Amino acid sequence: MILEFLTGVSDFMWGTWMTVLLVGMGVTLSVLFGFRYNFRNIRFHFRNTFGKMFHAGTGAGTVSGFAAACTAMANTIGVGNIGGVASAIVAGGPGAVFWMWVSGLFGMSTKACEIILGQRFRVRYSKSMDEYMCDRSFVMKNALGWKTGALILSAACFLLGPWTCCVQTESVTSSLLEGFGIRPAVSVAVLGVTCFLTIFGGLKRIASVMEKVIPVMALLYILGGLGILLTHITALPGAVALIFKSAFTPMAAVGGFAGATVRDAIRYGVARGLYSNDAGTGYGIIAHASAKTDHPVRQSSWGWGEVFLDTIVICSVTALSLILTNVYVDYPGVDSAQLTTVAFRSRIHKEVDKGSDKCYTQGNYIQG
Numbered sequence: 001m002i003l004e005f006l007t008g009v010s011d012f013m014w015g016t017w018m019t020v021l022l023v024g025m026g027v028t029l030s031v032l033f034g035f036r037y038n039f040r041n042i043r044f045h046f047r048n049t050f051g052k053m054f055h056a057g058t059g060a061g062t063v064s065g066f067a068a069a070c071t072a073m074a075n076t077i078g079v080g081n082i083g084g085v086a087s088a089i090v091a092g093g094p095g096a097v098f099w100m101w102v103s104g105l106f107g108m109s110t111k112a113c114e115i116i117l118g119q120r121f122r123v124r125y126s127k128s129m130d131e132y133m134c135d136r137s138f139v140m141k142n143a144l145g146w147k148t149g150a151l152i153l154s155a156a157c158f159l160l161g162p163w164t165c166c167v168q169t170e171s172v173t174s175s176l177l178e179g180f181g182i183r184p185a186v187s188v189a190v191l192g193v194t195c196f197l198t199i200f201g202g203l204k205r206i207a208s209v210m211e212k213v214i215p216v217m218a219l220l221y222i223l224g225g226l227g228i229l230l231t232h233i234t235a236l237p238g239a240v241a242l243i244f245k246s247a248f249t250p251m252a253a254v255g256g257f258a259g260a261t262v263r264d265a266i267r268y269g270v271a272r273g274l275y276s277n278d279a280g281t282g283y284g285i286i287a288h289a290s291a292k293t294d295h296p297v298r299q300s301s302w303g304w305g306e307v308f309l310d311t312i313v314i315c316s317v318t319a320l321s322l323i324l325t326n327v328y329v330d331y332p333g334v335d336s337a338q339l340t341t342v343a344f345r346s347r348i349h350k351e352v353d354k355g356s357d358k359c360y361t362q363g364n365y366i367q368g
Contacts, residue, residue, distance in 0.1 A: 014271045022280040023270055026106030029113055037108040037304050048298050049305030053215075060124075062131045062290035067207035069302045070214040072278075072287030076310045077218055080276030083171040083337035085318040089328050090335050092268030093260035094239075095246030097319040099269025100276070104311030107279030112303025114284035117143070119296035122289040131203050134289035136282040171337035178341040203290055218314065224344060225317030232324040239323045255329035276315055277307045 030038050037045070053066045063071075088096040121142045122134035137157070141150035169191060173184040198209050229236060246265060253259035274280055284303065293299040318340055322328050325343040334342055 014267075016267070019267060019270045022110070022274050023103055023106060025280060026103070026108075026110045029109035030106050033109050033112070037112045037300075038105050042304075045301040045304040048301040059292050059294040060132070062203055063207040063292065064211070065288075065291040065293055065299050065302065067211040068288050068291035068299070069306060070210040071203075071207050072284060072302070073214050073218075073306055073310065074210045075283055075287070076276060076278050076306065077214065077314060079168050079171045079337065080272065080278075081310055081315040082175075082221075082318055082340050084272040084276045085315050086322060086328070086339040087336055088268045088272035089319065089322055090257070090339065091260065092265040093246045093251040093257070094243045094319070094323050095248070095251065095260070095262070095265035096269030096272065097243045097315070097323075098247035099266050100273035100311060100315055100319075103270045103273035103279070104277055104307050104315070107274060107277050107311070108304045108307045110279040110303075111277065111284050111307055112300040114279075114282055115288040115300040115303050116296045118285035118287075118289035119291070119293065119299055129202060132290045133203070133286070135286045139282075139285060174336065174338040175341045178338045179345060207290070218309065222314065222317055225314075225321050228321045228324060228343065229317070235324055236320065239320055242323065243319070255332070257329045257332070273311055273315070277310045279303075279307060 034040065049066075049069070055064065055066070085097070085100070088100060092099075117139050118134045121139050122132045123138060124130075124132050135157075137150035137154045140146040140153060169188060172191060173187040176182040176187045177184060198206055201208075232239075246260070247269075248262060250261045251257075251259055251265075278284065284306075288299055288302065291299050321343045322340065325346050327334070327339055327343045327346060331339065331342055
């Protein structure tokens with residue numbers, strides 16, 4: 001009964017109206033910005049993001065712009081573009097990947113707008129933490145004058161926020177169980193200790209850890225995915241063509257894949273794309289409010305940088321790995337980050353033991 005209730009709420013929240021609202025906002029902002037965060041001024045954005053990775057930043061703030069961006073990407077790189085992509089393909093077919101790209105391209109403007117708001121309405125707590133911060137409730141109260149709404153939102157975030165961590169934790173534990181046979185209890189214990197040690201030092205320690213961990217994590221994952229792409233290089237054009245074809249035509253059921261309509265592809269592609277890059281959730285307000293910068297618009301270039309790395313690069317690597325290894329068809333019942341782990345493991349097993357069709361899933365060898 002609980003599962004049915006939660007599923008109903010999820011379907012309502014991420015149904016047609018939410019998709020239209022968030023993507024429509026991205027399209028509207030893109031037009032108002034003259035597509036400067038989507039297709040234009042790419043050189044400017046690259047120079048002010050990846051081009052200043054080791055720059056401390058100038059102006060008021062708590063941490064460097066890059067450290068703030070890494071703190072934001074710690075929330076986006078992982079569950080959304082690893083587990084979320086797998087769920088999107090299982091439910092919406094390969095065509096969902098195209099609509100993830102679409103949501104990402106327009107979401108760049110939404111994320112940039114969030115960053116500007118975070119910089120504009122941030123508050124400095126000089127007598128306690130000596131840190132700059134802002135979140136959605138700050139904007140509601142200080143920009144719109146909605147004090148009651150800000151209070152309700154703050155209470156909701158405080159009560160419901162921790163539960164969202166369960167999604168990340170499940171993805172980590174299931175992946176470690178799938179890949180290395182590590183029991184979930186052990187994974188949860190290690191996660192709890194490392195998270196406590198990180199957040200106990202406040203924002204400065206969180207940002208310091210993230211700016212060291214996130215680039216390495218992203219690079220290793222991209223290299224691992226590229227390994228799969230290179231071993232299937234001859235099939236790569238066909239996989240890309242399948243993404244575009246199934247984005248506009250229904251995909252029939254095959255193997256363990258139940259099939260998907262164009263509506264499914266759009267719905268799950270957009271929903272998982274927005275979940276992956278957080279464009280429209282307001283998280284960019286929180287993470288980037290602390291950044292040292294001489295102008296909010298300069299920091300807003302990370303609206304392009306984050307979404308580009310998250311959705312255009314890492315989501316694409318994950319999606320193509322799943323499609324090329326065909327695991328979304330061959331392994332029904334396996335979903336989220338666990339399915340991505342199966343894709344990587346299936347490639348390793350084929351290299352180590354060619355001629356065997358066994359693949360390790362859920363802690364036991366089964367015939368693939």
